[in-house]
Amino acid sequence: MSDRKRKTRDPGGGGVSRRDFLTTAGLGTVGLAAASEAASAAAEIVTTAEVAAGELVPARLHVNGFEHRLLVEARWSLAYILREKLGITGTKMGCDRGECGSCTVLLDGTPRYACMTLVLEAEGRQITTLEGLLVGEELGEVQQAFLANDAFQCGYCTPGQIMAVEGLLRANPDPSMDEIRVGVSGNLCRCGAYVNIFKAARQASLLKHDRGGGA
Numbered sequence: 148m149s150d151r152k153r154k155t156r157d158p159g160g161g162g163v164s165r166r167d168f169l170t171t172a173g174l175g176t177v178g179l180a181a182a183s184e185a186a187s188a189a190a191e192i193v194t195t196a197e198v199a200a201g202e203l204v205p206a207r208l209h210v211n212g213f214e215h216r217l218l219v220e221a222r223w224s225l226a227y228i229l230r231e232k233l234g235i236t237g238t239k240m241g242c243d244r245g246e247c248g249s250c251t252v253l254l255d256g257t258p259r260y261a262c263m264t265l266v267l268e269a270e271g272r273q274i275t276t277l278e279g280l281l282v283g284e285e286l287g288e289v290q291q292a293f294l295a296n297d298a299f300q301c302g303y304c305t306p307g308q309i310m311a312v313e314g315l316l317r318a319n320p321d322p323s324m325d326e327i328r329v330g331v332s333g334n335l336c337r338c339g340a341y342v343n344i345f346k347a348a349r350q351a352s353l354l355k356h357d358r359g360g361g362a
Contacts, residue, residue, distance in 0.1 A: 201220065205219075207270060208233075208269060210276065219232075222265070225268070225274070226260075226262040228266045235278060238251075239304070241262075241307075242262070246335070247307070247334070248260065248334030249303060249304045249306065249335075251314075251333075252274060252275060252276050253274070253275035254273070255273050258315075276306075276310070288355045289309050291351070293309055293347045296347040296350060298344045299336075304334060304338075308344055311333065312348045314330075316351060316355055320352060324349065327348045
C-alpha cells in the first residue's frame with residue numbers, strides 16, 4: 148500500500164498526489180462553470196432589461212420647425228411616429244421595407260426612407276415632411292412644379308417623389324436631367340409618370356433660382 152502511494156506522489160517529495168490533483172481540478176472546473184453560468188444569467192438579465200418589449204423611452208423630435216416631446220418604443224420607425232403619433236400624414240406608407248420611397252422625408256436636408264429610420268435615429272435632427280415645404284399657405288416650389296407639370300396620376304407616391312426632388316435641389320440647385328433621374332431613382336411610380344416628374348424637377352430648380360434658391 149505504501150509503495151503504491153509513493154508512486155502517486157511527486158518524485159521530489161512533498162508534492163501533490165494524482166488523486167489530490169484530480170480532485171482539486173474537478174472542484175475548480177465546477178466552480179468555473181458555476182461562475183460562468185452566473186455571469187451569463189446576470190448578462191441576460193441586463194440585456195432583457197435594456198430591450199424589454201413595450202418599454203417607453205423619452206424622445207424629442209424637431210419636425211417642420213416644431214418640437215415634439217413624446218414617449219416611444221426604440222423599435223418604432225420614424226414613419227410610424229409621424230403618421231400614428233403626430234398625425235403628420237403627408238408621409239405615406241407603401242412597402243414598409245425601404246423599396247418604394249413613398250415615405251421619403253428629409254433629415255437635416257437629406258432624403259431618407261422614414262420606414263427604415265428608427266425614431267431614435269432622428270432625435271435631435273431636423274425632420275422635414277411634405278407639410279414642411281409650404282410657405283405660409285402657399286405651395287413650395289417643388290410642389291408647384293409637380294402641380295403645373297401634372298407629375299402624378301394616383302398620387303400615392305407623390306409626397307415621396309416631391310421630397311426626393313427637394314433633397315436633390317438642396318444639394319444640387321442646378322441638376323442636369325441625368326442627375327435628376329439619379330436623384331429620384333429610389334422612388335417608384337407605379338403609374339409611370341416619370342417623364343413629367345423629371346420635367347417638374349427641372350422647373351422646380353428654375354423656380355428656386357428665381358426666388359433666390361430658398362429651400
